[in-house]
Amino acid sequence: MVETPHSRFLDLIENAHTKQELRALLLSIVSYLLKTQPLGHADIVSYLPIYERLFESFRTKILGIFERGDILDCAFLYLAFIAPSTLETDERFTPFIESVQKLLETQPSQEEYIMLIELGAIARVLANPSSQNLSFFNTNIDKYDKVDEKSLDGVMFFLSRIMCASIDGLSAGRCGEFLLELFSIRDVGFAYVKPAVERAYIRAHHFAQAPLLVRNVCNWQLHILWNAQNLFNNREWLCLYPVWREQFYAALERVAQALRGIDDSTDMPPALAQWLDLALYMQFFIYHICGNSFSKQEQWQSFNIEISQYATPIYREFATKFLPHLPGLDSASHSSKGRKVIGILRDRFVENSPFKVEYSLIKNLLANAEFKQHYEIRIYCMSLVEKSENNPEAIAKFAALGVETIDIGLSFNKAGFYNSHLQKALALREIMLKDEVAMLISPNNGYGISDFLLASRCARVQVFWTHGNFVYDVDGIDARLTHICNNQKHIIHNGFSFCGIPVQMDRSFYNPNVPQELVANARACYVDSSAKQPLRLFGVIGRLVKIDSLSYLEAVCALLERNSNWRFLACGLGNEGEIKQKISQINPQLLSRFFFSGYVDSAVYGHILDFWADSFPMEQGESRIEYVAKGRGLALRYYTMSAKELESTLGEQLASTQETIEMIIDECKCTKNSDTKAEQLESTIELARALDSRLFSDFASYRELALGFARETSAFSVAEYVEKATHIMRLCELDSSEYARKVAIQSALHAMSSEIKARLGVEYFLAFAREHLA
Template sequence: MIPNPLIQNCITNISNILNNANNKQQIDSAINELLNLIENTPLKDIKDIFDSKQGVENNEIDDFCGLFKNKIYDLIFSKGDIVSPLYMILYLFIDEKEDKRFENLIQIADSNLFGKNGVNEEENIMLIELGSIARILAGKKDEGIKHYIKNISLIDMQIHSANKSASFILNFFQKLEIPFEIFIQAISEPLEISCFLSLEAKRRRSLFNWQLQVFWNVKHFFNHRDWLRLYPLWEKIFYTLLDASDSKKIDEALYVHFFIYHMCGNSFTSQEQWKDFNKNISQKATLVYEKFSQIFNLPKPKLIKKPKKIIAFLRDRLVENSPYKVEYSFLKDLLENSSFKESYEIKIYNMSIIEKSDDDAVIKKSYEDLGIEVIDIASNFNRDGYYNSHLAKALCILEKMVTDGVDILISPNNGYGISDFILASRVAMTQIFWSHGNFVYDIPQIDVKITHICGNSTLVKHEGYEFIGVNVKMDKKFYNPFIPIEIIQNERKKYPSNKIILGLIGRLTKIDSIAYLQMLITLMEEYCDTIFLACGNGNVHQIKEKIASINPSMLERFYFPGYVNSSIYGHIIDFWPDSFPMQQGESKIEFNAKGGMILTLSKESLQDRTKRLEDWVNNNLKTIEIECKNQGISLDFFKKILLQEVSYVAFNEDDYLKKARILLSSNKETKQNLKQNKEFIRNIYEGIRKNQGINSFLEVICKKWIK
């Protein structure tokens, strides 16, 4: 290894500053030089020089640690001064030799922490920083970081200094490359049930808030699979709080319920995991919530005479995500149906879960422009920020629904504490679950389940559960809006111009599969002119590790652009090799609407798929004939391309790889024919989808399907 001369020069410069330092400002200057080095140099290069000690004269590496320790102790701590958290950058450079000079500072910091001797929260942060930095300088590097993590997580997030601490963590934990294992070890201690219960209520809430709002968003911590190692601790706390006779405990339980759902939901990769969550969290919780509603005599639904029946949709928040796009598209078409409008009105009740994100005023207005009333009373409690009461929100929504006389409640939620509480308390005579992909959510208070993921069937089974299929014709503004060509071209310039772009858009956890990545890499090894865009947020680090374990040289051909505008990237990606075993959802449908080339691994056999489609054709024959005429094709041609053209559908992993090769090798004419045939199918589907979905929904709310 040939050391970088610039790094050597920087180390020499810092050593000179320290040697000549006689006050705190000069040590601060040395720390700033060190920060500048970290900002502009790969950490690996710096570590290599410190590990090898090559190219640095006069034992500067050996003296480096000692100089910092001596100067900080003599010129800062011995004079009673404090240092900024930026001094934790020394975690990277200080050796682990024991230095007892700092033990007294550790004892002083610890003995005064958290209310002892009347210190306030701002002072607590300074004591945490002092105790952490003193531990690092004393040679207890990892202990210093653990001390910081477990104690800063108990601080009130709403004070000014907490914002500075959060920014420090998000910035420097990445630069310091703090191992996730250290975080797990640190946060596990206050999550132990005996320790947790000894904390004040606000510190207990803070402990969860810091995990979700700060540490979760550290770049290399984000969506890390090892978050699930904390699940047993979260679960034990949750069970302890499930006390139907204690409203304060239930309030905490509702938040922890949400927290577990959010954290697990971003890590789960299978319906089996969701089934366990439903069994261990939702089903146990709803029994307690139901009992709570009885003990505290919460309002129950009653028949109220009114001009129209009220259908309530319960939303976690108002943002432009996939569930919103599906829901908006369906409601827009539904409200054009005269039979429906004569008898029903729709209201949306917003849980306003600020912990996920703020509401979007544009989305709220889009509902109101359809003539839908948005009930947003829960947002009043967000004045308390991340310390808002989830029980207060649940109760105000529940009482409003009962007062309004809601007849039918439709919930697309499958594990939020507030939504489970409202369903368990029974606020409507009919309560419906609308699945957007979780097919195993199942609590006693649900009367019927519906889903738009139904393959154009009216009755479908997913994971052993029956669903009523409600097809949705997606609004064009979502799936294929006009994008100026120059915008697409400018974005395309970010990637090699002579490459075929394979790619997906969605949660990255769906591609975190050895089987899928192995297939993908095998394909890309054969087709050297391909790159892969993994668009979306998620556990990039773990995915890269899997790619490297298969073929390290392929890493340079994988791009992780993060969240992208799907309306633009749907025109940049050439080929969508769909993920498995977890498949993409709305993002794939959106890509398909732009005419993109897709290959999907079917969960059906060829025989089952053929039978399902034949039954659908026979059941919709007259409508299909009309739609075929509108498209200028014959019924026989439609049946042929629907049933026999399966080049874009694979039925096992070997078939997937085989068909991927065929699609990538096909000529322009073949691709164009395939695209045109899919366009025919999609257009005919869309015409039927709208009417079928509305009719099916009307049958559901008229209780035809409710047992």
């Protein structure tokens, strides 16, 4: 009989005596199987007798280790991968399983707890090989359907119990690394994760320190499981939303019960503070995970009703009983001395799209004499370290503008992932009251801390600034504003009235100077510049959830089939695995022409895309505008409205800004005689070039140009999207001069829009401030 690697493992285990030797052998076996398993299930099943003998040898040797009082780490749970479903139960491990069960009820220390669940989990694998759902030999298609509390699955036992432990500590770190690896090398989906999470929450409530244990369960999900390759930013996380909502409601009910039994003179009970802190954290947790998967206003509306509107009355009642009221709420003298403070509440300091928009508006406002005379801006930061650390460079940008930043995380985040969201909220509110914030602008739509601050009233005027969620609505919002307004002063989104604040983006964000070498090196990662037939790139930059649309991916695949010299580039983080599955369903041969680049520097990657094929039905937003600003290639958009409706809307928008457009055109005609630095007049210079090229000469010709270009670069059905994209791609390949002319038109239209925003944004915001802070 020819010796195979499988049979060689039998020889190796005979010479493995220490737990270190057994561990190394087990890992090498699993590594080999992971490499060869794609060859087919029948291949490994044919070696079942070998693995029966191997598993029996592991049983005998590990039993000896246990009987000597020694322990093993969680890496031995990889035995579940090679557990033969044909072997009988081994009762020799029952005493260890029963002993672990009893000791777990004694509330052991953190290190003892982890040691016990490792022992109990490994003993379950060895005792019940036929019940191991992750085994290569488990042929049951519906094998996860029976995974529950009574399951003898060792990994399930481990997963559902480790989540009740603190995420801090060396042992927890080691277990976290194991789970990250486990969920990255095996296609284990949420049918396995969901019951483990459910049981972990149930178990957490068995103990007096339930709020802390529930926080533990959340931490393991957010900081370990969420980051596993097969689970990262996966939309299937939404299947756990009802479970999280139940935990959120349970915490709020404990708060409500405590409040009902308290009179105005009672000090805050510690238990009340613990449950309220958990509620605030749970709201953040649900918002963060669900928000990464939401793609429709209807989803945000359900979240608003079931989470924010459910919680804010309880937050307000707590504030009424325990917090000082906002002084001078109805008094005009409240803001009569000095400049009025306008506060902006941020989740953290990172240079994402919301930061870039807010920074640009603030910079534009501070360049206005009237604004500086009457108002000052302060930025209050929740410092949600669970999302990410603050970026010092982002803070430095505000400091360079002379804007004061209040970073509440400097003290509270020393507790890491166990920082108190309640203490942060109370501290922020106290600082805001002390600073006499006249207007609080919250560009947040569902965090526990931000909802608490609005519900408890921190400023005379409280404003919601949306970056895309138009349906957020809680008590405490006095006005709404948005930069997503098409240069309109007032705009209706989903039935809510918003004050429009056009924002001219800072050049450092949209089109910074980038060395061509960086661009060339980035492009070389995807195309061979020396190829006989030049290859071109199209794609998008942004969260991958936005391209996780079957209709959009079908359109992209159709474009790749029609255009053999093009490659699609998906830049951003998210559910890459799910998207690849959809592509495989459409046409698996196209997978090699899809590139998933992860998080990228848009300043560089915006220059390597030859064509921007915007996603639908969820659009890309600011990242698309940033691409257009670079003048690199054309961008095609998909609209859910009809062509007639779009033309009517654009016509009305142009008419409403006609006076401003005419003023800009007149000024551009004088640009050649201006001695102002070109950098300060970048948009004006671009428009002057357009005038020289006779793209337009007055408002009428500009209107005709804008409407005509919109017709060429807008699609209203998937079929039309594919046709227009194909035309753009062929134009890019076959007529570079005409393509460059189209890009020049796009750049001129963008430059005009930027100039309009520069003039109207500050004007509209000043009018908004005067109206609400009179």
